Amino acid sequence: MLNGIKIKGRTNTWSELERREYKGKTIVLMENDRWGDETNWILIDLLTQREIANGYDYDVILNPDDYLR
Known part of the structure; x- marks a missing residue:
């Protein structure tokens, strides 16, 4: 689990809020430690720990094909 x-x-x-496998990568839904759910969550690639996308809610981790291209 990624924290801080x-x-x-x-x-x-x-x-980290949640992680899953997606097209051969592990994607991780992240929450800002200071602002929590008052700000947008972001997705990162676990291997590089670089941002993939931002501005999503929890549905993105459940159904990434609906959001990521």
């Missing part, structure tokens, strides 16, 4: 990590280009630290 820095994401390039983002402020504060971020912690």
